[in-house]
Amino acid sequence: MIFLDESLYINKGTNRVCYVHPNDKTKCLKIDLKDSKETKRELKYYKQLIKKNIPFDSLSKYYGEVQTNLGKAEVFELIRDNDETISMEVDKYLKNSNNIEEIENLLKLVPSLKKYIFKNKIFVKDLNTVNIMYQQNGEKSRLVIIDGLSHSNYNPFFYICDYFINKKINKSWNGFINSLKKREIIKENSFLSNYLI
Ligand SMILES: Nc1ncnc2c1ncn2[C@@H]1O[C@H](COP(=O)(O)OP(=O)(O)O)[C@@H](O)[C@H]1O
Ligand SMILES: [Mg+2]
Known part of the structure; x- marks a missing residue:
């Protein structure tokens, strides 16, 4: 189980809130704000792209699911500039x-x-x-x-x-x-x- 707190908060959109992964600064965790069909469809599509070996050159990589104290989270590549600030x-x-x-x-x-x-x-x-x-x-x-x-x-x-x-x-x-x-x-x-x- 991963513990998240406000110090790891990055930003939120209409469906999800995004945190820095506490154990890996190259990854972020996204948690649904509400049950979302959009997220389910996106994950289904991501899994298909991985299965088909599509390169992720212009897409943030997807690393699967983890449990956190704030609920289930999806793990993605966290996009950072070369000075390490979040892009x-x-x-x-x-x-x-x-x-x-x-x-x-x-x-x-x-x-x-x-x-x-x-x-x-x-x-x-x-x-x-x-x-x-x-x-x-x-x-x-x-x-x-x-x-x-x-x-x-x-x-x-x-x-x-x-x-x-x-x-x-x-x-x-x-x-x-x-x-x-x-x-x-x-x-x-x-x-x-x-x-x-
Ligand atoms: N891979 C990422 N790297 C850096 N920042 C991200 C990443 N994914 C999301 N964010 C930040 O978190 C916000 C919300 O994430 P997003 O996936 O767009 O949620 P939503 O589906 O609600 O729109 C984004 O607008 C962005 O600022
Ligand atoms: Mg968004």
Whole structure:
């Protein structure tokens, strides 16, 4: 049993609260705030990706389940920058950074995220700037999806048929790119939209 306290708290979203793993600073623990279908579908999808040997280059790794004093938790890779601080969501950079070079460096990574998603056919239901971390790590900097994956229980056919998968992935990707194009900092510096493919 793992003991968690407020000193380990990182952040919470709509469904889950996230803590640093007390025995391993490279991992985090996520606990459901309420019984959530989203979490169940995400875990099902993660397990399938592991089984199919899909690389986790742009996804936080999943390490299974543990018991804590606050209930059952799922263990994931904790995304940190090379100075060890916990990485920030893309959304926070776009909202708070006035450093255009920093924003450009972040956006330069968008095409490789696209390549990863399409090559490995990763369907992210909520592909948005809150669910993607910008991990600053010099040459190895990357965008990492930490949330929003989904496995649909209703239509298993969808997962075997490339045509439907590609259509869904295209739609979620285009939605993501269009939302980026609407951000103030990108509208004000139009050259930045060159990276939004
Ligand atoms: N792998 C991770 N590395 C670093 N921070 C994370 C990670 N996963 C989650 N977080 C932080 O915890 C917050 C909530 O986690 P998230 O998985 O997005 O929960 P929810 O499903 O409720 O949206 C995130 O917005 C982020 O700030
Ligand atoms: Mg989230």
